[in-house]
Amino acid sequence: MKHLKKFLTRLQTLELCVIQRNVYGQSLGPAKDVPIYDISHETKYYDAFTFESELRLLSEMACLDLIPLQSGRLRILVDQIQGVEQRFKQFWINYHRHYDGYGASYSNHYILQIGLDKLFLVRQLMPDNSSILVEEKFVEDLGESVKLRESFLQKLTKCIQDLLRDEGKLPSVAPASSYPQPEPSPVKSYPQFVEGMAEDFAQILKGYFDKSDREQLLPLLSENQSPAALLVFHGNGNQLADAFKQLYEANLIVGCLKSDLEEWISSHFAYVLRKQQRMLPPNYLAAIISSNAKPCQSPILDVRKQPDGTYSIVPVLRTQKNYNYQ
Numbered sequence: 001m002k003h004l005k006k007f008l009t010r011l012q013t014l015e016l017c018v019i020q021r022n023v024y025g026q027s028l029g030p031a032k033d034v035p036i037y038d039i040s041h042e043t044k045y046y047d048a049f050t051f052e053s054e055l056r057l058l059s060e061m062a063c064l065d066l067i068p069l070q071s072g073r074l075r076i077l078v079d080q081i082q083g084v085e086q087r088f089k090q091f092w093i094n095y096h097r098h099y100d101g102y103g104a105s106y107s108n109h110y111i112l113q114i115g116l117d118k119l120f121l122v123r124q125l126m127p128d129n130s131s132i133l134v135e136e137k138f139v140e141d142l143g144e145s146v147k148l149r150e151s152f153l154q155k156l157t158k159c160i161q162d163l164l165r166d167e168g169k170l171p172s173v174a175p176a177s178s179y180p181q182p183e184p185s186p187v188k189s190y191p192q193f194v195e196g197m198a199e200d201f202a203q204i205l206k207g208y209f210d211k212s213d214r215e216q217l218l219p220l221l222s223e224n225q226s227p228a229a230l231l232v233f234h235g236n237g238n239q240l241a242d243a244f245k246q247l248y249e250a251n252l253i254v255g256c257l258k259s260d261l262e263e264w265i266s267s268h269f270a271y272v273l274r275k276q277q278r279m280l281p282p283n284y285l286a287a288i289i290s291s292n293a294k295p296c297q298s299p300i301l302d303v304r305k306q307p308d309g310t311y312s313i314v315p316v317l318r319t320q321k322n323y324n325y326q
Helices: 002-011 049-066 071-097 136-166 197-208 211-223 237-249 258-268 282-289
Strands: 013-015 017-023 032-038 121-123 231-233 269-273 276-279 301-305 311-315
Touching: 002 013, 002 049, 002 071, 002 136, 032 136, 049 136, 071 136, 071 282, 136 276, 136 282, 197 211, 197 237, 197 311, 211 231, 231 237, 237 258, 237 269, 237 282, 237 301, 258 269, 258 282
Parallel strands: 013 121, 231 269
Antiparallel strands: 017 032, 269 276, 301 311
């Protein structure tokens, strides 16, 4: 069981780095080197491939540890893993409560504000009175690191389910979605838009997708026709999630639970940040759609109630950013 323990420990251990970066002061005076937090080495992007490979190896060895276990011990392990999953879910709730979007400024106390030290083991975390800066890149990379960790935890959960099912202890069910997903996975129910709303929504969204994805957008929204690949939203992931949330809460999307909607979005959409395609795992979406997270700071649409009691949606124009792809 040593590999399993090591794997679960590594999933819940964040190794922060404190590096020096040349930044300008608030008064636009001379630039100087200041300490900032960094966790890019524990994502799947840039030069961080070693971390993903480490998790993959630990995950595979942990699954080998499970093979000799009887169903009773596997069920105890399932309960323990659920506790880990709950900490990941709470992370996303805290994350979105303090998320101001790409390009935002964050407090030096950000890590403590989101309770990161209460949810995980955080190495190299400096005292609260230190002058280490938290930049928006660190906030984005922290989210990507947690997404990657969740994906491997889901694979471990699936391994346990398969072992229990082989013993006839579990009914056959569709595998849980994981991150990253090689192809769209089916969900129990799918969102259905009230009459005319799919077309209006597609019209607002189309400027955030390139041409090839744009052509598949309306068939997906109106008829649930799965695209050939994930449709890539050129904006922040929370903007897309917020748009769906607004429509759902105005009853402009019906026919599914919020959890179904989150799985459906995760199965069909991705987004781009710093020229890298990013996934939208269900827990990330749930913290926006199903919780009381603060409203998106840069929404792409607004739902308005008309005098006759019906609703309409209008785009929120953002002149400082151009997402319109030809």
